[in-house]
Amino acid sequence: MKTCPKFTFGVGDRFAHGAHAQLQAFIDAKELGVDICPTWNKSNREHEIIGSEPQTTRDAADKAVADLGWEGEYLLDADHINLSTVDRFVAPCNFFTLDVADDIGEAAAPEDIEAFINKHPELIGSVSVEGIDAPLEISRELVERTANQFLKATQKAKA
Structure with missing residues (x-):
């Protein structure tokens, strides 16, 4: 490549x-x-x-x-x-x-979302960003909602 x-x-x-x-x-x-x-x-x-x-x-x-x-x-x-x-x-x-904009907002299969979250546990938790006073708290639910919006589009791009 x-x-x-x-x-x-x-x-x-x-x-x-x-x-x-x-x-x-x-x-x-x-x-x-x-x-x-x-x-x-x-x-x-x-x-x-x-x-x-x-x-x-x-x-x-x-x-x-x-x-x-x-x-x-x-x-x-x-x-x-x-x-x-x-x-x-x-x-x-x-x-x-x-x-892949046409696919943003189309939900991926629930099992794909679950597999994605299980593969990336590092996405859940506190994230400190320089210049922001308090850390961002990223919940499993937020990752799930975000994956529900964007995972299918990224899957299509990868295909």
Whole structure:
């Protein structure tokens, strides 16, 4: 599995005309000693609104990289995709941001919630947060309610 660089920064080149200027900012940052990996991102929704394809974002980024002589790593993010929209992003992209928002609020199976809580007992108890006077008290019931809201979405992302 590919490891992401330590510092990445997402840039949205909505109309595939800004890649050179965007990349120049990363070059300028690198000259100041800050090494950041540019990550061009454009969601399926944005492609549909504009009428573009993920390959156009790839082409614009590749051209900027070649023209400006960028030798660092760069990523193309298939931003906010799901299983029904991933296919057209597979070839041009090398980074994938899964959108599981549609599943937030849908309850996971009770046995999955129970298994999750049993696997993560460290989530229950007192949590001290710097800057907050009193520790937060996290009950089993709170973890269960939270898992009920989000576990199914994370299960889908993991699948």
